[in-house]
Amino acid sequence: MVVILDLILGLVVQGLQMVLVLALAPLLLGFTRKVKARLLRRRGPPVLQPYRDLLKLIRKEAVLAQNASWLFRAAPYLIFATTWVAAALVPTFATGLSFNWAADLIALTALVGSARFLLALVGMDVGTSFGGIGSSREMLFASLAEPAMIMIVFTVALVAGSTQLSAIANFMLDNATLRVSLGLAATGLVIVAVAENARIPVDNPATHLELTMVHEAMVLEYSGRHLALIEFAAALKLLLYVSLIACMFVPWGIAPAGAGIGAMAWGLLTYVGKLFAGGFLLVLAETSVAKMRVFRVPAFLGIALMLGLLGTLLLFVSRSF
Amino acid sequence: MPTAVALCGVAVLLGTAGLALVARGRAAAISKLVYAVCLAAAVVLLLAGCVHLIFIQGRAEPVVLPIGLPWIGAHFRLDALAAFFLIVVNLGAAGASLFAIGYGEHETAPERVLPFYPAFLAGMNLVVLADDAFSFLFAWELMSLTSWALVLAHHRDPDNRHAGYVYILMASFGTLALLLAFGLLAGGSGGYAFDQMREGARVLPALVLILALLGAGSKAGLVPLHVWLPLAHPAAPSHVSALMSGVMTKVAVYGFIRIVFDLNGAPAWWWSILIIALAGITCVMGVLSALMQHDLKRLLAYHTVENIGIIFIGLGLALAFSAHGLSAPAAMAFTAGLLHVFNHSLFKSLLFFGSGAILNATAERDMEHLGGLIHTMPLTAFAFLTGCAAISALPPLNGFVSEWLTFQAILLSPTLPSWGLKLIVPAVGAMLALSAALAAACFVKAFGVTFLGRARSVAAQSATETDRCSLTAMFAFAGLCLLAGILPGLFIDALAPVAQRLLGASMPTQSFIPWLSIVPIAESRSSYNGLLVFVFVGVSALAAVQVIHRYASRELRRGPAWDCGFPDPDPATQYTADSFAQPIRRVFGAVVFRARERVEMPPPGDAHAARLTVTLRDLIWDTLYAPLARAIALAAEKLNRLQFLTIRQYLSLVFAALVSLLLVLSIWS
Numbered sequence: 001m002v003v004i005l006d007l008i009l010g011l012v013v014q015g016l017q018m019v020l021v022l023a024l025a026p027l028l029l030g031f032t033r034k035v036k037a038r039l040l041r042r043r044g045p046p047v048l049q050p051y052r053d054l055l056k057l058i059r060k061e062a063v064l065a066q067n068a069s070w071l072f073r074a075a076p077y078l079i080f081a082t083t084w085v086a087a088a089l090v091p092t093f094a095t096g097l098s099f100n101w102a103a104d105l106i107a108l109t110a111l112v113g114s115a116r117f118l119l120a121l122v123g124m125d126v127g128t129s130f131g132g133i134g135s136s137r138e139m140l141f142a143s144l145a146e147p148a149m150i151m152i153v154f155t156v157a158l159v160a161g162s163t164q165l166s167a168i169a170n171f172m173l174d175n176a177t178l179r180v181s182l183g184l185a186a187t188g189l190v191i192v193a194v195a196e197n198a199r200i201p202v203d204n205p206a207t208h209l210e211l212t213m214v215h216e217a218m219v220l221e222y223s224g225r226h227l228a229l230i231e232f233a234a235a236l237k238l239l240l241y242v243s244l245i246a247c248m249f250v251p252w253g254i255a256p257a258g259a260g261i262g263a264m265a266w267g268l269l270t271y272v273g274k275l276f277a278g279g280f281l282l283v284l285a286e287t288s289v290a291k292m293r294v295f296r297v298p299a300f301l302g303i304a305l306m307l308g309l310l311g312t313l314l315l316f317v318s319r320s321f
Numbered sequence: 322m323p324t325a326v327a328l329c330g331v332a333v334l335l336g337t338a339g340l341a342l343v344a345r346g347r348a349a350a351i352s353k354l355v356y357a358v359c360l361a362a363a364v365v366l367l368l369a370g371c372v373h374l375i376f377i378q379g380r381a382e383p384v385v386l387p388i389g390l391p392w393i394g395a396h397f398r399l400d401a402l403a404a405f406f407l408i409v410v411n412l413g414a415a416g417a418s419l420f421a422i423g424y425g426e427h428e429t430a431p432e433r434v435l436p437f438y439p440a441f442l443a444g445m446n447l448v449v450l451a452d453d454a455f456s457f458l459f460a461w462e463l464m465s466l467t468s469w470a471l472v473l474a475h476h477r478d479p480d481n482r483h484a485g486y487v488y489i490l491m492a493s494f495g496t497l498a499l500l501l502a503f504g505l506l507a508g509g510s511g512g513y514a515f516d517q518m519r520e521g522a523r524v525l526p527a528l529v530l531i532l533a534l535l536g537a538g539s540k541a542g543l544v545p546l547h548v549w550l551p552l553a554h555p556a557a558p559s560h561v562s563a564l565m566s567g568v569m570t571k572v573a574v575y576g577f578i579r580i581v582f583d584l585n586g587a588p589a590w591w592w593s594i595l596i597i598a599l600a601g602i603t604c605v606m607g608v609l610s611a612l613m614q615h616d617l618k619r620l621l622a623y624h625t626v627e628n629i630g631i632i633f634i635g636l637g638l639a640l641a642f643s644a645h646g647l648s649a650p651a652a653m654a655f656t657a658g659l660l661h662v663f664n665h666s667l668f669k670s671l672l673f674f675g676s677g678a679i680l681n682a683t684a685e686r687d688m689e690h691l692g693g694l695i696h697t698m699p700l701t702a703f704a705f706l707t708g709c710a711a712i713s714a715l716p717p718l719n720g721f722v723s724e725w726l727t728f729q730a731i732l733l734s735p736t737l738p739s740w741g742l743k744l745i746v747p748a749v750g751a752m753l754a755l756s757a758a759l760a761a762a763c764f765v766k767a768f769g770v771t772f773l774g775r776a777r778s779v780a781a782q783s784a785t786e787t788d789r790c791s792l793t794a795m796f797a798f799a800g801l802c803l804l805a806g807i808l809p810g811l812f813i814d815a816l817a818p819v820a821q822r823l824l825g826a827s828m829p830t831q832s833f834i835p836w837l838s839i840v841p842i843a844e845s846r847s848s849y850n851g852l853l854v855f856v857f858v859g860v861s862a863l864a865a866v867q868v869i870h871r872y873a874s875r876e877l878r879r880g881p882a883w884d885c886g887f888p889d890p891d892p893a894t895q896y897t898a899d900s901f902a903q904p905i906r907r908v909f910g911a912v913v914f915r916a917r918e919r920v921e922m923p924p925p926g927d928a929h930a931a932r933l934t935v936t937l938r939d940l941i942w943d944t945l946y947a948p949l950a951r952a953i954a955l956a957a958e959k960l961n962r963l964q965f966l967t968i969r970q971y972l973s974l975v976f977a978a979l980v981s982l983l984l985v986l987s988i989w990s
Contacts, residue, residue, distance in 0.1 A: 058869055061876035065883070067775060069695040071706070081861035085854065101844060102836075102853040106728055107716055111854070113761060114715040120765045124896065127692070127774030128884040132896020135769060139762035140904040146761075147754035150728070154750060157732055163847045221883055224876075225869050298908045305751070312747040316735050 006258070010098025013264075017097055018088040020268075021243075024275065025087070025235040026050035028242065032279045039287045050235065054228050062224030065126040072125045075118045076222070076229035082118075083233040086111040087240040091247050093267035095166040096257025104163040105153045109146065112196070112240070115233065116142055123218030134217030137294060141202065141214070144301035145195045148188055151308025155185040156248055158315040165244075169251040181311040181321045186249045188307035193241035195301055197234070200286045202297050205234075214294075242278040243271075250274060323369040324381045324399045327407065327450055330366040334359065334443035341435040348432075352425040355435050359442060360418035363411045366446060370407030373399045378818040383452050383516075389459065393513050396452035401818040402583070405659065406449045406575040409666050412801075413568035414442050416794045420674045421560040423790035427681050433474040434558055441467040441564065445572050453514040454503035458496065461576070465492040465540075468569060471561045472553045484552035491539050491549040498536035499576065505529050506584050518584045526585050530592050533580040534599070540573035542626045543633065544603040545941045550626060551610070555618035555686070559677025562618060566625040567670035571662050574632055581640070582655075582823045590644040594741050596637035601749035603630030604756035606941075609913055612763045612905055613937060615688050615898040617676045620767055621669065624712065627756055628665045631727060632658045634753060638730050639824065641742050648826035650733040653841050656816050656828050657726035663812065664719040664805060668711040671798040675705035678787035678795070679771065683780040688767070688898040693776040697784040702772045704795035709764040711802040714757045717855035719805035722839070724757055725849055729841050759905070766901045775892040807851040810839050899935075906935075914938055 030047040037044025064072065089103050103111060116138065123135035157163045159182060160171040195202045198215035205215070219230050247254065253270025255263040292300060314321040337358045344351050373381065383398040399407070421438075428434055444467055447460030469492065473485040505525055506518045539546035554565045581588070607626030614620040635658025642651035676686070678701045685691055695702040711718035731750040737743060776782035786792075805812050810831030817827035831839050838850040869875070882888045910916035914937040923929040966974070 058873035061874055061878055063878050063880050066879050066881060067693070067696070068879075069702075069773065070699070071695060071702075071773070077862040077865050078858070080865055081858045084861050085857045099853060099857075101838060101848040102850040102857070103716070104847050104849060106725055106847075107721075107849050107854070110714065110716050110721055110725075113713075113758075114710070117710065117713060117715055117761050117765060121769055121773065124765075124769035124901075125695075125773045126882045126884075127892065127895045128882055128888065129894050129896060130884060132769075132774075132901065135765060136896060136901045136904055139765050139901075140908065143755070143758045143762050143905060146758035147751055150754035150757075151747075151751055154728075154732060154747070157847075158735060162845055163729070163732070164845065167845050220885065225874060229865065229869075294904070295907065305755075309747060309751050312750065313744070316743045316747050319735065 007098065009258075010096070013094055013096075014088070014098045017092060017094075018084070020092060021087040021236060021239055022084065024272070025232065025239040026054060028239050028275055028279050029235040031276060032238075032283050035280055035283045036287060039283060050231075054232055057223075057228035057231070058225045060224045062226050065221050067126060068221070069125055072122050072221075073226070075122045076226040076233075079115045079118050080229040080233045080236075082111055082115040083236045083240070086115075087236045087243070089165070090240060090243045091166055091169055091254060092243050093271040094255035094257070094259065094264055095169045097166070100166045101164060105157065105165055105168070106150065106163055108165075108244075109149050109153060112237065113142070113146055115237075119218055119230070126221045128221065130217045130220050134214050134220070137214045138218060141195055141297060141301065144298055144305055145192050148301060148304035148308050149192050151305060151312055152185045152188045152192065155181050155308055155311035155315060158312065158319075165247055166257070169247050169254055170256065172248065172251045173254070173256075179321060181314050182249070184307045184311040184314075186245070188304040188311070189245055189248075191301065191304035191307075193245065194282075194285075195297070195304075197238045197241060199282065201289045201292045202300070204291055239275070242275055242282075245278065246271065246274040322381070323373040323377065323404070324384050324397055324450065327366050327369040327399065327446065328384060328386075328397055330362045330369065331443045331446050331450070333362045333365075334439040334446070337362070338436050338438075338440040338443065341439065344435075349426050352428065352431050352435060353422055355439065356418045356421045356425055359439050360415055360422070362439075363414035363418055363442065367408060367411035367415060369399075370404045370411060373404035374401060374408065374815060374818065377404075380822075389455050393453060393455050395456045396514050397447075397450045397456065398452040399450065401822045402575070402578065403449050405816065405819050406571065406662075407446065409571050409663055410442075410445050410449060410568050413564055413666050413670050414445075416670050416674070416798055417560040417564050419797075420563070420677065420791050420794035423788035424558075424560055424677050424681060426788075428558060430474055433476075434471060434561070437467045437470045437474075438561065441471060441561070444468075445564075445569060448572050449575055452516075454507065454518070455513055457576075458500060458503065461499065462496055464569065464572065465489075465496065468553075468557070468561070468565055471557045473556075474558055474561075475556070478556075480552075481556040484549070484556040488549045488553040491546070495536045495539040495546075498532045498539070499580075502529050502532035502536060502580060505532070506580070515579075515584060523586050527589065527592065529585050530581055530588075530595075533577055533585075534596070537573045537577035537580070538599075541570045541577070541629045541633075542573075542603075542607075543599055543629060544606045544626065545945055547603070547607070547626045548942060548946060551614075551619050551622040554622035554625065555616065559618070559673055559680055562622070563670040563673035563677070566622060566673060567666040570625055570629055571666055574629070574636075574662055578636065578823070588640050588644045590641060590739050591741065593637045593641035593644060594745055596633055596640060597742075597749050598745055600630045600633035600637055601745075601752040603627070603633065605630075605752050605759075606913070608756045608759040608763060609905075609909055612759060612766065612902050613910065613914065615770075616686050617679065617688050617691075617767065617771060618673070618686050620688075620763070621672050621676060624760070624763065625665075625669060627760060628661065628669070628712075630756070631724065631753065632661045632665070634658070634749060635661060635723075635727050635730065638727075638734065638746070641734070641737055641746075643824050645737055645739070647736060648824055649828075649842075650730060650736070651824050652820040652826040652828050653726065653733070654730035655820050655824055656813055657723055657730055659816050659819060660726060660809070660812060661720075661723035664711070664723050664802075667798050667801050667805065668708045668720060671704060671708040671795055671802065672712065674791060674795045674798070675701055675708060678791050679784075682784035682787060683778075685778065685780055688770045690778040691771045691776075691781045692774045692892065692895065693772070693781060694784055695772040697782070698772075698786050700792055701787055701795065704792070704799045705772065706768055707799040707802055709768045711806070713761040713764045715761070716849075717803075717806050717851040717858070719802050719809070722806060722809040722849070722851060724753070726841065727753065729847055732847075733842075762905060766898055770896070770898045770901060774895045777892050777895070777897075803855075807855045808837060809849075809851060810834065810837055813839060906937075910937065913940070915940065
């Protein structure tokens with residue numbers, strides 16, 4: 001009986017989490033846009049604008065290029081689903097989600113990679129030069145960001161003795177100490193998160209200057225519901241990385257497995273607080289630097305890769321770093 | 322019993338080869354018949370392997386045939402390792418034969434393919450079945466020579482002749498190394514059966530390892546011995562390319578495992594450093610070279626080099642762990658390597674089948690002349706896309722599972738006590754991660770340029786979907802890629818007897834874990850469930866489709882491409898294979914290939930086109946092979962004089978040789 005109750009509770013928490021990430025992702029995006037506008041002394045669109053945009057887009061008819069293939073129509077759904085699943089598997093307000101073990105941190109990285117693989121493919125589907133330039137550059141960035149991410153995962157996993165996010169969060173909660181390797185990993189992860197979410201200085205999410213865009217160039221041919229799904233997936237990805245940083249490096253407040261309603265509510269509250277804090281810091285960093293030239297980005301991502309590798313090496317030398 | 326059945330299957334293959342040599346009649350009918358018989362024989366051999374691995378597991382009684390050298394005979398025997406590789410070989414062989422029933426019709430020179438193809442299959446099977454050094458080497462040479470003949474099937478193309486020349490040189494070198502390795506293993510007593518070698522005294526085991534690395538590594542394509550592979554694999558007909566890349570390289574891996582893990586006794590820890598370092602370099606060099614190609618089949622061949630690196634990382638880690646007596650992690654790393662052997666044989670065969678289907682439909686291998694094939698060959702496109710996703714290690718397909726296991730094995734290696742390993746393993750982990758990410762870029766390029774976009778030639782525009790047999794083979798392999806990705810526990814469990822036999826430990830049983838997850842060590846440490854990920858993504862995507870189509874819009878309009886308002890109808894304005902790889906070439910290639918770009922701009926007022934020249938250097942060829950070739954040519958020139966001596970001088974040479982040999986003999990004792 002207790003087992004079944006536990007299972008049901010776990011399923012409820014997991015279901016809540018799936019809805020929660022879906023509900024919060026556009027809010028986080030809207031918040032970052034608002035803060036950015038205020039920092040630039042503009043008024044900016046309302047915080048809820050991304051919801052309205054998404055609603056508007058899914059109600060419109062989709063215009064497809066004449067030679068778009070079946071992959072072009074199917075990919076937005078798959079990209080959205082993959083990113084959603086990945087975001088829902090990161091513990092946000094509670095650890096011990098019932099399907100947390102389905103994918104560990106390495107698998108999560110690879111799931112994000114699956115979404116990117118599809119996105120880069122559809123960038124080439126219509127056969128325009130903009131799509132190609134976006135795909136080519138996205139894969140260049142990914143070819144450094146993904147190994148950097150894996151090395152960061154290695155560092156964290158060697159410290160916590162696990163690649164499971166729940167276990168990592170619990171370990172960090174119980175053994176909170178300052179470690180050199182974790183500092184390196186956290187710095188690296190921020191760099192990777194900036195690059196993966198196409199933020200300044202790697203890419204500009206608001207650009208309409210064609211030669212500077214990467215992510216926007218790939219999705220140039222999309223419209224209507226397809227575009228809505230891709231934008232939603234991008235918002236989910238931002239949420240995913242902020243949650244990932246929160247879960248691994250600032251897990252305080254997260255509700256442990258089997259906690260009561262009160263702890264969960266507190267976990268939810270702190271999680272939302274962490275999201276907004278993360279979004280604010282991101283925008284603050286973004287407004288204080290200029291965008292890089294494309295061929296400076298590999299050096300920037302190389303820093304993350306080296307930080308991750310250094311962290312792993314230190315831990316191979318001694319577990320106490 | 323399965324050993325005898327397997328030998329009968331091999332006999333049927335050899336008989337087919339003989340009949341194909343003398344058969345006269347309608348080429349198409351003979352071709353279909355030969356491939357159908359090969360398919361049947363491969364299925365029988367496959368079943369023999371499965372029966373042994375699942376039900377018998379231990380070592381079968383040897384079958385000794387009175388052929389070969391009179392005082393040795395020919396020993397054949399199945400054990401768990403051989404049974405696993407028998408499955409890999411014959412799964413690939415069955416797929417290739419099925420594919421070739423349709424593909425072979427288009428063969429322009431069937432008389433150069435049909436006799437050698439069954440003999441090639443027989444050779445690979447015999448290598449796996451052999452239980453003494455003589456049969457092993459004989460089968461190895463049979464495999465090498467028949468595949469060489471198949472590489473030269475279209476020998477009128479000078480590129481193919483060059484490929485055949487380099488291949489036969491490297492193959493002979495590899496066999497020589499293996500011959501010496503077996504000589505050392507046999508020792509002074511000269512026991513050439515594998516059983517005698519296991520019991521005999523060890524002579525220079527480190528040298529045996531190096532010779533095995535040279536011999537099996539050159540066949541498998543370890544850097545820097547890989548030079549023949551990207552030349553020879555694409556030159557053969559596509560179903561043979563699939564076999565060479567997907568299966569023959571695995572037979573080489575089998576040879577390596579048999580010698581190093583089974584016959585050569587307990588390993589020393591430093592051996593693994595050599596293997597792991599070579600494997601890491603192989604990964605990165607393989608995938609970077611693949612990225613620079615625009616010939617689809619050559620790209621796939623280079624990519625085989627990368628995957629061999631991944632396999633050898635697993636094997637090297639297994640050797641490192643077992644040298645330090647850590648048998649459980651050793652079993653995990655070994656299983657990861659073997660699982661990648663199986664997975665790679667699936668998706669690489671699938672991708673070569675796809676490239677063969679494209680070659681038939683368009684007569685093109687060059688991606689720069691393809692494009693838009695997803696419209697004309699939608700089914701091939703779907704199967705090829707599955708293969709691309711699997712080889713790029715994307716969940717929930719199978720390539721990811723073996724890479725995930727390899728990563729988990731790397732995460733266990735801080736327990737290794739030796740400092741050399743502590744420093745090299747994280748670096749190789751980074752190389753593995755880098756090559757996995759670059760592989761994704763490589764296959765976005767391969768699929769994107771070949772199948773997506775607009776057709777770049779008339780041939781690509783007028784291509785038609787390939788035949789049913791080829792499609793069946795491709796879809797069967799795509800299905801297996803998915804199956805091995807979502808139910809990896811079953812495949813890991815099937816490998817348990819192999820690890821148990823060679824390392825004395827195996828991974829925990831996976832089949833009974835709830836929800837069919839895989840948990841290599843403990844659930845609190847790491848787990849992965851491909852099935853759930855697959856179901857989740859599927860359900861979420863369907864839910865999104867349902868919600869949007871029901872509550873929002875499902876209207877659709879087709880219009881011209883937007884392209885920021887300036888669409889150009891010329892397909893030459895698309896990104897090409899070269900332009901896709903240009904940023905990566907600029908970032909990585911400047912060091913690895915000494916890539917240089919030179920732009921020649923015409924002076925102002927001149928209407929000539931500007932020219933961009935890119936030069937890439939193959940540093941391995943330039944620093945290793947070219948000097949060697951020069952030295953050999955020089956030596957040959959000097960020695961050439963010996964052919965024009967007088968009889969008096971020849972006699973004095975003979976006398977000098979005799980005296981010096983006698984001197985050596987007297988000093989030796």
